Amino acid sequence: MKKIIALLLTISLTSFAQERVQEHEEASKTFLNWHFFENGRGMTISPDMVKFLWMINRENKNADQLYVTNFIEQRYGFISQNKKLVGVFDVPWKGMNVGVLGCTGCHSGKAAGQVIAGLGNKTIDAYQIGRDLKGIQGLWGVGSTNPDFKYIHGKAMNFANVISDKNISNLVRGVVSDSTIKTFFYKDHGLKYPKDMGRGQVKVPHLWGIKEKRPAGIFNDGALSGDGYGWIFGAELFASDSGEHLRAVLPKIQWLTDNVLGKLLPPKYPFVIKTEVVSRGETLFNNNCLKCHGEHQRDLQGFPLYTAPRVIDINVVKTDREKINIVTPEFVDLVKTGSLGDLLSFEEDNIQKGYFAPKLWGVWARFPYTHNGSVPTLYHMLLPQSERPEIFSMKNAGEAERYDEVNGGLTLYKANEMARAMKDAKKGDRDVYYVKREGLSNEGHYFESFKSFTHEDRVALVEYLKSLY
């Protein structure tokens, strides 16, 4: 009898597990095909320019078409799956073809050569996209008198102008400027945004576990309240003409967050883990990391039990402050008194306080590390700043050849490439992450207890972290 019960239990657990994986796969597919274009509003480029994209994304590409897709991947950092660009859509509207940027242009990425829905895009370069669009769209829009065209074209020009503004834009590919979101709130009050408001550069965060994180506050610092779901639309907001767009799509955002993003699982580590050291790593983790990062428990089938993370004071974690500094009293006031004041609120206690010690599910794929992506590997997260590299390449960061299986993260420059790379870094090369640039410091996250770690301890910790999926 006991055997039969055990057998039934195993069968039902297995089918639960299969269902969970299936839900994840469906959620990934839904998210990859999702965008928020609605009645002319959304993140768009100038109408009909997308015909060019559509052309290159057709089936049966010839060599020239593939060349253009590759060019777009390399220059702007979009990723592609089955030879189609991810997160770029062609939407028919009033007799035109509108090119729409979906959430997954930023919120899907590649790690070790795999496309992962809900991982941050590691290569996107909003500044470069904006700069080129500004030039091309400027010419494209000349002479049109169609009001529908002019409406979208005008918004697309504003979008391009904001993301390519050298005062606030990202200084390297793979990070996005939160300040672009802030510009919406100045426009909302009929004001020009100040040029000296800082950048707030962050890597695009992973989205598995967001349903459980949301009540603790969202974004890296938790300063924004996740209660009303409105901030989740933040990146789209500045591209919209008004807050009415957010009001119109809010129920869909809520549904997407809880029922689609809420079903995502972290990606599986695709290589061999040194299982013999994982339990040692776990013990080290429990003794040195748990107090900030908390527990990583699993359900009966072994799937992660997501929980909310905790914000750690900036004076404790000591990582780059630029991002928390941009949540100024002036910004908070503009939001509260603006047209979306009823929908967007703050976690007041978290304003300029610090950063979340994030949950570490699927952390192997989330490199480079910390909110600004300034630390290339897991191993370097456990070393002092003086032993972390000052430069590393963001070129093809998600491709298989860029994954360092030993240290868990990005491969570094070889000795014979260093001099050249440092020269490029100093010239502002957008492929080179250079920690001396504004907002990109790699300081912090090195604590008293880390000083006693041996190389073997660090290796064991890295192997344990790889096993968190």
Ligand code: HEC
């Ligand atoms: C231009 C790139 C970009 C686009 C497009 C974009 N996001 Fe984001 N998103 C970000 C960045 C960057 C952050 C992190 C900001 C921070 O932490 O300071 C973020 C944060 C989030 C968060 C909070 C994550 C967390 O851990 O707190 C959610 C949820 C989210 N985005 C969902 C969406 C959805 C849904 C869409 C489509 C409507 C979208 N995003 C479009 C870049 C983007």
Ligand code: HEC
């Ligand atoms: C005092 C609190 C604290 C302790 C102790 C701590 N961390 Fe962290 N950890 C943080 C905070 C806060 C962040 C986010 C920092 C940021 O984004 O600027 C972080 C970030 C990370 C990240 C980067 C995650 C990502 O997606 O970029 C990793 C990996 C990490 N910690 C691993 C560890 C390990 C392993 C230990 C123990 C050996 C540890 N941490 C100990 C607070 C802590």
